[in-house]
Amino acid sequence: MKLSDIKVYKVKPRWIFVKLSTDEGITGWGEMISGTKTETVVAGAYEMGKKLIGRDPFEIERLWQEMHRSFFRGGPINGTIISGLEMALWDIKGKALNLPVYELLGGAARDRIRVYSWIGGDRPSDVAEQAQARVDKGFTAIKMNATSELHYIDSYNKVQAVVDRVASIRDQVGDKLEIGIDFHGRVHRPMAKVLAHALEPYHPMFLEEVVLPENWDSFDDIAREVSIPLATGERLYTRWDFKNLFRQGAIDIVQPDVALCGGILETRKIAAMAEAFDMGVAPHAPYGPVSLAATLQVDACTPNVFIQEQSLGIHYNQGFDLLDFVKNKEIFQYKDSYVQLPKGPGLGIDMDEDKIKEVAQEGLVWNNPSWKNYDGTIAEW
Secondary structure, three states: OOEEEEEEEEEOOOEEEEEEEEOOOOEEEEEEEOOOOHHHHHHHHHHHHHOOOOOOOOOHHHHHHHHHOOOOOOHHHHHHHHHHHHHHHHHHHHHHHOOEHHHHHOOOOOOEEEEEEEEOOOOOOOHHHHHHHHHHOOOOEEEEEOOOOOOOOOOHHHHHHHHHHHHHHHHHHOOOOEEEEEOOOOOOHHHHHHHHHHHHHHOOOEEEOOOOHHHHHHHHHHHHHOOOOEEEOOOOOHHHHHHHHHHHOOOOEEOOEOOOOOOHHHHHHHHHHHHHOOOEEOOEOOOOHHHHHHHHHHHHOOOOEOOEEOOOOOOOOOOOOHHHHEOOHHHHOEEOOEEEOOOOOEOOOOEOHHHHHHHHOOOOOOOOOOEEOOOOOEEOO
């Protein structure tokens, strides 16, 4: 079997799907992240993907090494291109062998996968009502953004507003929900310490990206302030980017993104490293259906994954949602905050290519929001 073709689709609201074909008619799907450089990613996907034409899709590790080990390596563009292509290779191999990908990575380590649901939006609001709605749907865990813009040193009123929002959830549903709180890298170290300490009485499940990952040396300072588990990792690429976190020991939960960090096997390797350091894994997956399907394959065979992000109904999915492009919609059916292990071959997902082609004709212009502080300086989104 040889790879014979590559197609890349830009699809609203913010997804890039890649399809690899073989000379035996077996195809595989992957997904890449658009961010603010959609056209760059698409061009790079074709450039890198065409180098795979004529190659054996079963040689995933060999092809990954060739794609990754260029003179200039890493970064979000290379990372997401390699990740998407690697997913598609696993999809092909699983389909050819008529097995789910996780069966090729050691087999299932669990019976089902716990998931959480997003609430609150980019600038969080109406969280109590949305939390109640998730409880009514059977969810036992949620995640929300903590705050909007915060300067290096900012008003305590903004801290109190965050506390009030989280308190409103506890007032509404008590301890029925575990609450992950995402600082989203919007908070700088001086305010991160203040905010984390103020949230401690409300027993969050974890605090995510309390500072930007390049400020990894600040995690230790914040970890000394609070007992809440700290999580990060969605912006890191390959196991080499995660080494500092493992060595430092302040982070409790790693959050590799299968569509960015290098793909399925790289995510599994990162999780195995985390297991050796007695750390939990909660993979980042707020994007489209292929990325989530690939992540569920990792979850199935990874014992230290304790919960999974999923993006059905997330605030970014305007106009289209994950199920709009999937024929076997049952793959993302949640019951009592769990999803079953995928059963189909490969990634276990049957993509609706006709729908994808139709929507792709509308084009895609997605830009991450651009925020400013009260004084006109750039604020982290």
